[in-house]
Amino acid sequence: MSDKKTVSLALSNVSHSYGTTSVLQTLNLQVKNGEVVVLVGPSGCGKTTILNLLSGHLQPSTGRVQRTGNIRTVYQHDGLFPWLTVEENIAMGLRSVSDTAQREKEKQDLVELIHLRGFENHYPHQLSGGMRQRVELARALAGQSDILLMDEPFSALDYQTRLRMRLELVRILEQRPRTVVFVTHDIEEAAQLADRVLVLSSRPATVCRELEILTPRPRDLTGSTVIETMKTILMELGLQH
Numbered sequence: 001m002s003d004k005k006t007v008s009l010a011l012s013n014v015s016h017s018y019g020t021t022s023v024l025q026t027l028n029l030q031v032k033n034g035e036v037v038v039l040v041g042p043s044g045c046g047k048t049t050i051l052n053l054l055s056g057h058l059q060p061s062t063g064r065v066q067r068t069g070n071i072r073t074v075y076q077h078d079g080l081f082p083w084l085t086v087e088e089n090i091a092m093g094l095r096s097v098s099d100t101a102q103r104e105k106e107k108q109d110l111v112e113l114i115h116l117r118g119f120e121n122h123y124p125h126q127l128s129g130g131m132r133q134r135v136e137l138a139r140a141l142a143g144q145s146d147i148l149l150m151d152e153p154f155s156a157l158d159y160q161t162r163l164r165m166r167l168e169l170v171r172i173l174e175q176r177p178r179t180v181v182f183v184t185h186d187i188e189e190a191a192q193l194a195d196r197v198l199v200l201s202s203r204p205a206t207v208c209r210e211l212e213i214l215t216p217r218p219r220d221l222t223g224s225t226v227i228e229t230m231k232t233i234l235m236e237l238g239l240q241h
């Protein structure tokens, strides 16, 4: 991965409407190479729309989208292929690797990374929600992708699994750094993952606060003021009571 100062993703003066509903208005956003940016904001403000614009799934009504590198997405819904095993699902992320031996090695490394050795030949329905989510993560991390876009990837999981997945992601990013844009409603998740938290206003979304978190990961949030600061910001903005 190249210089951390290089911009990896950018929205410049981006506006977007669905029909007559204006969702984004002249939004500017930059994500640097290797940076983990977390988006928080009220439901319906346009977070998923922003990710879809960044990924290219959606074209902005006006403005410019820049991306340097290839993108993988992890969404809230279970996106695994039910007819493929754990190993085969992960291999879908490795289609661009032409060398068979390298592909096999990478697949094994990823199975190891997500602690699913012994479950390679299981089908998604034979796994727990957390295990499925880890397979999704492995598939997204497979190959040469530089950018991960994650839309509330852990929100459907129970609290304990969510905690574990969050720490797992921190560990994985340490081993294989990526540029990440992560959407969440969970303040703790934001505080533990983000280099920078962007707080969005309600529709049309603008970035109304920015909070840089310099503490290195993994973070112990005990006694940390980050969560309190975020709560105060959200309360001031009327986004939390």
Ligand SMILES: Nc1ncnc2c1ncn2[C@@H]1O[C@H](COP(=O)(O)OP(=O)(O)OP(=O)(O)O)[C@@H](O)[C@H]1O
Pocket (backbone or CB within 6 Å): 018, 021, 023, 041, 042, 043, 044, 045, 046, 047, 048, 049, 050, 203
């Ligand atoms: N395909 C679509 N067609 C029409 N309107 C849409 C479409 N997708 C989203 N919207 C509208 O755009 C607005 C923003 O939606 P978006 O999904 O980006 O919000 P969000 O911030 O991700 O919300 P949540 O936190 O609930 O996931 C909403 O008002 C929604 O109704």
Ligand SMILES: [Mg+2]
Pocket (backbone or CB within 6 Å): 047, 048, 049, 151
């Ligand atoms: Mg959304």
